Amino acid sequence: MGKTLAEKILSVKSGADAQAGGLVVASVDLAFVQDSTGPLTLRQLAELGIDALKDPKRTVVFIDHSAPSPARELSNDHVFLRKFAADKGVVLSDVGEGVCHQRVAESWANPGDVVVGSDSHTVMAGALGAFATGMGSTDIAVAIALGKTWFRVPETIRVLVNGHLHNGVYGKDLILHVIGRIGADGATYKSLEFTGEAVAGMAMPDRLTIANMAVEAGAKVGLFPSDEATRRYLELQGRPERYVPLSPDGDATYEQTIEIDGTALEPTVSKPHMVDNTALARELKGVRIDQVFLGTCTNGRLEDLRIAAQMLKGRKRNPRTRLIVAPASQKIYLDAMATGYLTTLVEAGATVVPPGCAACLGVHQGVLADGEACLSTANRNFKGRMGNPNSFVYLGSPATAAATAITGEITDPREFL
Amino acid sequence: MLKGKVFKFGDDISTDLIIPGKYLNLRSNLPELAKHVLEDADPTFAQRVKKGDFVAGGSNFGLGSSREHAPIVIKMAGVSAVLAKSFARIFFRNAINIGLPVLVCDTDKIKDGDQLEVDLSLGEVSDLTNGAHLHFRPIPDIMLRILNDGGLIPYIQKHKDLVLEG
Numbered sequence: 242m243g244k245t246l247a248e249k250i251l252s253v254k255s256g257a258d259a260q261a262g263g264l265v266v267a268s269v270d271l272a273f274v275q276d277s278t279g280p281l282t283l284r285q286l287a288e289l290g291i292d293a294l295k296d297p298k299r300t301v302v303f304i305d306h307s308a309p310s311p312a313r314e315l316s317n318d319h320v321f322l323r324k325f326a327a328d329k330g331v332v333l334s335d336v337g338e339g340v341c342h343q344r345v346a347e348s349w350a351n352p353g354d355v356v357v358g359s360d361s362h363t364v365m366a367g368a369l370g371a372f373a374t375g376m377g378s379t380d381i382a383v384a385i386a387l388g389k390t391w392f393r394v395p396e397t398i399r400v401l402v403n404g405h406l407h408n409g410v411y412g413k414d415l416i417l418h419v420i421g422r423i424g425a426d427g428a429t430y431k432s433l434e435f436t437g438e439a440v441a442g443m444a445m446p447d448r449l450t451i452a453n454m455a456v457e458a459g460a461k462v463g464l465f466p467s468d469e470a471t472r473r474y475l476e477l478q479g480r481p482e483r484y485v486p487l488s489p490d491g492d493a494t495y496e497q498t499i500e501i502d503g504t505a506l507e508p509t510v511s512k513p514h515m516v517d518n519t520a521l522a523r524e525l526k527g528v529r530i531d532q533v534f535l536g537t538c539t540n541g542r543l544e545d546l547r548i549a550a551q552m553l554k555g556r557k558r559n560p561r562t563r564l565i566v567a568p569a570s571q572k573i574y575l576d577a578m579a580t581g582y583l584t585t586l587v588e589a590g591a592t593v594v595p596p597g598c599a600a601c602l603g604v605h606q607g608v609l610a611d612g613e614a615c616l617s618t619a620n621r622n623f624k625g626r627m628g629n630p631n632s633f634v635y636l637g638s639p640a641t642a643a644a645t646a647i648t649g650e651i652t653d654p655r656e657f658l
Numbered sequence: 659m660l661k662g663k664v665f666k667f668g669d670d671i672s673t674d675l676i677i678p679g680k681y682l683n684l685r686s687n688l689p690e691l692a693k694h695v696l697e698d699a700d701p702t703f704a705q706r707v708k709k710g711d712f713v714a715g716g717s718n719f720g721l722g723s724s725r726e727h728a729p730i731v732i733k734m735a736g737v738s739a740v741l742a743k744s745f746a747r748i749f750f751r752n753a754i755n756i757g758l759p760v761l762v763c764d765t766d767k768i769k770d771g772d773q774l775e776v777d778l779s780l781g782e783v784s785d786l787t788n789g790a791h792l793h794f795r796p797i798p799d800i801m802l803r804i805l806n807d808g809g810l811i812p813y814i815q816k817h818k819d820l821v822l823e824g
Contacts, residue, residue: 264800264822277679278725280686289811307682314683321686361724361748377726377752379810387820391800425670426718430747459721461747515670602679602723623672623722625698628680 243490245397246464247432250372250487254355261396261494270354270371272384273301275341276308277602278359278377280318283325285382295388297330301349303341304334308597311605339570339596342366342538345373346449347572351475351483352467357384362538362620364455368448369474370467370487375456395432395461396496398423402439404504409655411548412447413540413618413638415439415501416454417509421519423499429459431496434489439503440465445474446544453539454620457516508653510616511636514624522641525651531613533558533646535591535639536567537601540618543576545639550582552643552657558590559649565607566591567599589646603628616645659777660738660759662710666770667699669716673749675699676720676728685727692734709736712774714765716742720749729753729760739776741765741783741794754801757809763794 244252248259255265274282279302294300302322310316319336326333334344341358342365350356352370356363359381366373376390384390400419406412420427433455435448448465455463465471467487475484508522535541535549546568558564566586568574574596577583583593594600600607601619609615609632617627622634637645640654647657675698677691684691696703696713713732719742720728729752732740739759743766753760761776763783768774772787783792797805800822807813814820 266820266822277682277685278727281726281730285811289814312683314686318686359724359726361722363724375724375748377724377748377755379726379755380751383810383814383820387814389820391820391822393798425721426744426746429718429744459718459746602682603674604679604682608680621674621722623674625678625680626674628678630678630698 243492243494245432245493245495246370246434246466246487246489247372247395247397247462249489250353250355251392251394253353259394261394263394264391265394266389266391267355268389269357269384271299271301271345271349271356272381273303273341273345273358274381275303275306275360276318276322277306279322281378282359282382283321285379286386289382289386291386294329294331294385298332300385301332301334302326303344304336305340305597306602307604308336308595337571337595340538340541340598342453343541343569347478347570352471352485352487357381357390361456362453364460364463365449365453365538367455367463368445368452368465369471370465372462374461395430397432397434398428399495399498400433400435400501401498402435402437402501402503404502405439405442406503406506409640409658410506410508411638411640412443412450414506414509415503416451417511417519417636418506419499419501420454420458420517421509423458425457425515425517426459428455431460433458433460433463435463435465441468443470445470446542449542450539457620508638508641508655510641510651511622513622513633513635516622516636522637522651523653528651529614530562530616530645530650532563532565532607532609532615533642534565534600534607534615534617534619535642536569536599537619538569539620540639541567541569541573543573545618546577546582546586548639549643550585552640552654553589553647554585556589556647558646562646562649564589564591564646565594565600567594568596570596600627602626616642616651618642659775660710661775662708662712662738664712664714664768664770664772664774665703665707666768667713667715670718670721671699671715672722673720673725673728674722677725677731688727688730688734691727692731695731695735704735707735707737710738711736712739712741713737714741714768716765717744719745721746724748726752726756729758730756733758741768754805755810757805759805761794763792767792
């Protein structure tokens, strides 16, 4: 019987015939924690009482969620994480190196891998054809100790994207459209498998954005085939030898297929306080925005900064709208300096903050005031997400963010292309 | 048999509502973090909840972040089980892993403040206030074994490995 991408990867990694609905114990190729869930993971690991970790070199500790630390308790958490990494010989990605998911894509995840992290957006590595999923601290502690975890093999929803995305429409608009269509629990426990003409021609940055947000529809994984775009990306990251092609079988069984006309898509925005509460950017004209946040694992890549810089070149942000930019990794930060994108953004009035999660989760670097609204390129807009339950978060693409920064209200980016 | 008062919440109770990111600095101080449990959904919940009480939600309870602190602080607040029409994937697994029963049933009939009786072995929920009897969906076998052992850590210690059967 033909297999989906999820079934294929889990069959190899479990040594069993993985079929949707079945249970498997799969080996783990990479397990990681970040600073907001890592300390609990380490305490659970101590509780488990297994001293020798399965593979310290395939275990990574990221300090990215509150980096640099805005509070002494968090500074102490960071010390705890660094000491663990040093004691156990685990890889450390410290303050300023970037958001865990971007770093995983740049340096570790490969097609066919099983990747688990104590962060829900671990799904992002699905863009590279890795079965990547977020879990809680206890599950990750077990994966670090034993090098394996258990899964219920997910049923798969195939997302078939026909046609091509028009100028000004990006992967972000596509995934917001999908979530708006199927709902925030439309893919709970499921694998979302992306395919079709628009996906075949899509470069890795857009794929990463789409896979990143699979969890916002409740999905366990968001998977792309490993193809020419994957090969090019791995080559760019300096590990071309890790490329293997990977695609679902032609006769794989899907729970359902969602067909999307990519050509019909328009710039899309999620309204407060749910990701599935979507509208077209043009329908929200006139909604005043106090802060634009460009960055995060979802949309803080070089291509995202390029899109914004090209739109903001020779222009200024609206004086009543703050513009905060967070490159997703140190590598991106350096590239964005070398290409001049950061100069352009700062000249337009942007504040550049260090690579990391920054304002996304409401800890620091852009907490909203009562009644304020933010247009963010991140992945969540739940009530209280950006540090204040009395504020409002809209989600959109980097292009929508740049257009909005210029006008001070939600704006369809095609007005500036 | 579990018995207590239920605190009823709506659909889509996110982990950001259960423990907001603004309290990130309290994540290594769970007793202090627990004082803010569900604060952005109901600021009075933490003061009013008593040992043995229940939390009930609508659909997609626990969506969002993988922060396991969310079910932990609900358990620390004294809550003996969470009932909802559906749960988000990571929250459901986290709750089982730390030994908090999460029960899928039709919570529409349950009103805030009702007295409930929950029989985990029979899979029954009785609403003593309105007389309704509900059945919750059986917890998958592997998860029931983990829950019965008190969570994933004791389960692995007991079996000396991660096993599916046992």
